[in-house]
Amino acid sequence: MSSQNEEQVVVFQLNDQTYGIDIVSVREIIRMEEITKIPGAPDFMEGIIKLRGGVIPVIDLCRRFGLISGERTSQSRIIIVQVNNTTFGMIVDAVQEVLRIPSSSIEPPPPMAGGVNVSYLKGVALLEERLIILLDHNKILYDSEQEELQQLEKELNK
Amino acid sequence: MFSDIEIGVFLDELEEKLQVINDNLLILENEPDNQDVLNEIFRAAHTIKGSSGVMGYEKMASLTHNIENLFDMIRQGKLTVTTEMINVLFEALDTLNLLKKEVTGESVDVDISDILNKISGCMGGELCSADSSAKAQNEAAAAVESPAAGSERRQVLDDNVLAVVREAQAGGLKAYQIAVTLAEDTQMKSVRAFLVFEILQQMGEVISSNPPADELQQGSFDLGFEVVLLTKESTEKVQSALMNVAEVDKVEIRPVTPAEEAENAAGHQWQILDDNVLNVIREAEVRGFQAYQVAVILDEGTQMKSVRAFLVFETLQQMGEVIKSTPPAEELQEGNFDRGFEVVLLTQEDQDKIQNTIMSIAEVNRVELRPVSTLQTPNGQAKTKVGAKTAAPAAKKSAGAGKEQPAVKTAKTVRVDVQKLDNLMNLVGELVIDRTRLNRFAEIFEDKYGSDELVESINEIANHLGQVTGDLQEQIMKARMLPIAQIFNRFPRMVRDTAQKLGKEIDFIVEGKETELDRNVIEVIGDPLIHLIRNSIDHGIEPPEERERLGKPRVGKLHLKASYHESHIVITISDDGRGIDADKLRQKAVEKGLYDRESASRLTDREALELIFKAGFSTAKEVSDLSGRGVGMDVVRTAIEQINGMVELHTEVGVGTTFTIRLPLTLAIIRSLMVTLGEQVYAFPLSNVSETLRINAGEIRRVGNNEVIVVRERILPLLRLSERFGMGSSEGENLFVVVIASAEKRVAVVVDKLLGEQEIVIKSLGEYLGEVPGLSGATILGDGRVALIIDSRSIIKDAGMCEEA
Known part of the structure; x- marks a missing residue:
């Protein structure tokens, strides 16, 4: 019953902001490892790593969101996410904890949250004075070219 | 109604039986009198009929029923095999294949009326003119179809019945076990059963019936049923009374003696061995074998009985030889038995061992063994005598069953995703x-x-x-891995049809069917092979008259062979036809405007022959509906190269042509040349690497905007992988170059360092990345790092475009 009224999220740090992603989509969290670059792949595509004998793509979440990519530290992790049969990794600055967030404290995202385009976001949760930005895992990989176009437009307008 | 697993088993069996029919039809065409072949087809058709009937595929059952009938007539010598008939049968086989697809949902609403007409056309005359043959046919069909009514399948009476029998016998009544079989096409079975009951009740008292009386009244039984009758009348009287009922085909009566039955009920109702079997046993005894009758009872509610029976058979075959089985092996395979079956085993193992081994099979409930010796007359003369009346058909059947044993050799498999x-x-x-x-x-x-x-x-x-x-x-x-037989088996039929169409006579020899290769390879290789074989028949092998004129044997030879060669599979297709004339190809090349006369004449024979792999190149004098349209050989080559294979040809004018296809055993593992570029490791599949060189930066020349190098007087475009991939590199004065080749095109690729050869397992880059230009996948190295696999063909293509530009 309670699960209907709250969501379990993996909370991680990205560019000094706190983000959360639905735990259901997270397969595992691994330490940084050597990433093989793919020539000709998009900029946010960091490369591929091996996982359970297969290879999966890894994206730099910062760059995916159009933020400046931080330094890799000993705290950096790769969160392995599975969405619709696609498994991929996303690099985050640090993974903090798993939280249960009451649905009541989740609010729709404000038009602009932490510089991240809202289409990636599911909502924002305010929990004991902490602001957690909840990602929509379905939209991390596939949004549309539109997204990129908007980004481009913005840059041109600067 | 049926689970996917059951349908899967059914389809597997169906496929196997269709293949049996296909193979045997091909033999039959050349040996129309071969009884073994006729029997094989008959049995296969019968099996399909049985299982498709059970599964409710009416059309398939009806079609195979007709095929079966046709073969029964052939077997009995009422018909002779003609080419026309074979054609009809092949057509029927095609229809069966379509019906199979209907089961899997790949096709719908297959019409079988046409083929049914053709089949009945084949036996038409016979059916009308000879009533007797139709009747004989009915009888044969009935005998095959209702094993339940056969003497072999007598019900074991339970204790209650036996108690009543005992009492009645004390009272001076006789007890008979009566098996009644109705004619095959009986309408209103329930009414017939009712009539039989009426007659029996007039003569005495029916104390037990199988199936139960109420089921009989509803007509829910096959063709036979069995009752126990207490009466004062003689067996003859009962028999003749029952035979008077219309549509009663067969009545078998056996007196019941409680003592004997009690033993049987406690133990097993042993089969009476007929003379054929006893003869075999006698021979075996001379060779030092002991014969056992082995009765196996499966657990109640056993799933997939046929599989269990098969396992038991397998096990028994390992210990000795099964010479008879009741019900017959094919019935067992179909699962057409109750819970138990009985076999006669010749073995040198001792009784306990056999018993224990069979008991170790899952879901086997009970095993009973009884040594059989021909020295003491088996099984009590009295019984044999009574059974004499029915022993004859049984003997015929069991002789067949004995022969069938090898056919039980289906591959023991599970299906895995x-x-x-x-x-x-x-x-x-x-x-x-x-x-x-x-x-x-x-x-x-x-x-x-x-x-x-x-x-x-x-x-x-x-x-x-x-x-x-x-x-x-x-x-x-x-x-x-799968045996290549999967595709090879399709070819004999195709060769036959093609040859017939083109009026050629061909002896098609297939070798190495058992050669195994990766299923992905098998999937890809089918079409190219079909194409090459058709080409050989169409263009290669001459018409019989021409061959005779040339002093060649009238019948052309087409040889298809698969074999292992190191870590490759080599498939060769060779014919003894007219060969390919390099001069004609040169001429053609000029006609097509591919070369001018001079450069065409400078082509070596080998280069000229390579032309056939070019798109739009055909030397056939006329285009047939089979081949010669010039789309094909290039497709063949592309398909084969796609799976890292190679195709070559050797030909001699007037003597024949051989195509040699080399394929990797598997697509999952390839030998690669490992190189580094910057920090990363890349793999070049060896099948595309023609050589590696170390050159000096000074050796690089420029042609227009492009860099080239000269290797043995051949100019090769030079491509720097670091530039192509936009990656860092540490190129110095000395450059390492990998020369990659695909279809006669070569490109020299500059890399940082050569690491050596290695076998790598190919991993896909995954859906999300999709196709990355220049890469065909990734692999994981021994140290856990990921290396990218270079797609040589796409790189060559790109370089080729630069070159032309």
Whole structure:
């Protein structure tokens, strides 16, 4: 019953902001490892790593969101996410904890949250004075070219 | 109604039987009198009829029923095999294949009326003119169809019945077990059964019936039923009374003696062995074998009885020879039996061992053994006498069953999703990496602590782990393999049809069907092979008259062969036809404007022959509907190269042509040349690497905007991989160059360093990345790093475009 009224999220740090992603989509969290670059792949595509004998793509979440990519530290992790049969990794600055967030404290995202385009976001949760930005895992990989176009437009307008 | 598993089993069996029919029809065409072949087809058709009927595929059952009838007539010598008939039968086979697709949902609403007409056309005259043959046919069909009514399948009477029988016998009544079989096409079976009951009740008292009386009244029984009657009348009287009922085909009566039955009820109702079987046993005894009658009873509610029966058969075959089975082996295979069956086994093993071995099979409830010796007359003369009346058809049947044993040799298999095997393979890959890491740790320990016992142990464990993972990897690879028979089996029929159409006579020889290769390869290779074979028949082999004129044997030879060659499979298709004339190809090339006369004449024979692989190039004098349209050989080559294979041809004018196809055993593992570029490792599949060179930066020349190098007087475009991929590199004065080739095109690729050859397991880059230009996948190296696999063909293509530009 309670699960209907709250969501379990993996909370991680990205560019000094706190983000959360639905735990259901997270397969595992691994330490940084050597990433093989793919020539000709998009900029946010960091490369591929091996996982359970297969290879999966890894994206730099910062760059995916159009933020400046931080330094890799000993705290950096790769969160392995599975969405619709696609498994991929996303690099985050640090993974903090798993939280249960009451649905009541989740609010729709404000038009602009932490510089991240809202289409990636599911909502924002305010929990004991902490602001957690909840990602929509379905939209991390596939949004549309539109997204990129908007980004481009913005840059041109600067 | 039926589970996917059951349908799967049915389809497997169907496929196997269709193949049997196909193969035997081909033989039959050449040997129309071969009884074995006729029997094989008959049995296969019968099996399909049985199982498709059970599964409710009416059309299939009806079609096979007709095929069966036709063959029955042929067997009895009422019809002779004609080419026309074979054609009809092949057509029927095609229809069956369509019906099979209907089961899988690949096709719908297959119409069988046309083919049914054609089949009845084949036997039409016979059916009308000879009533007797129709009747004989009915009888034969009835005998086959209702084993339940046969003497072999008598019900074991239970204690209650026996008690009543005993009482009645004390009261001076006789007890008979009566098996009634109705004619095959009986309408209103329930009414007939009712009539039979009426008559029996007039003569005495029916105390037991199987199936139960109420089921009989509803007509829910096959063709036969069995009752126990208490009466004062003689067997003859009962028999004739029952035979008077219309549509009663057969009545078998056996007196019941409670003493005997009691023994049987406690134990097993042993079959009476007929003379044929006894003869075989006698011979075997001379050779030092002991014969046993083995009765196997399965657990109640056993799933897939046929599989259990098959396992029991397998097991028994390992211990000796099964010479008879009741019900017959094919019925067992279809699962057409109750819970028990009985076989006669010739073996040198002792009784306990047989018993224990069979008991170890899952879901076997009970096994009973009884030694049979021909020295003492088996089974009590009295019984044999009574059974004499019915023994004759039984003998015929069991002789057939004895012969059938080899046919039970279906492959023992489970169906596994390939995805599961892939996952297993991935996990093994993980293990291999861990093994490598373990080795490294062992080394570190050795450095730190010297080689003491513990370090030794670690080394030992690491080595063992290495061996086991290696074996594991190999076994899983093998599990993905299928015999090439899967596609080869399709060809004899195709060759026959094609040859017939073109009026050619061809002796088609297939070798190496058992050669195994990866199922992915099998899927790809089918069409190219079909094409090459058709080409050979169409263009290669001459018409019979021409061959005779040339002093060649009238019948052309077409030889298809598969064999292993190192880590490759080599498939050759050779014909003894007219060969390919290089001069004609040169001429054609000029006509098509591919070369001018001079440069065409300078082409070597080999180069000229290569022309046939060019798109739009055909030398056939006229285009037939089979081949010669010039789309084909290039497709063949592309398909084969796609799976890292090669195709070559050797030809001699007037003597014949041989196509040789080399294929990798598997698509999952390739030999590669490993190179580095910057920090990363890349793999070039060896099948595309023609050589490696070390050149000086000064050797690079420029043609227009492009860099080239000259290797043995041949100009090769030079491509810097670092530029192509936009990656960092550490190129110096000395450059390492990998020359890659595909279809006569060569490109020299500059890399940083050559690491050597290695076998790598190909991993897809995954859906999300999709196709990355220039890359065909990735692989995991021994140290856990990921290396990218270069797609040589796309690189060559790109370079080719630059060159032309």
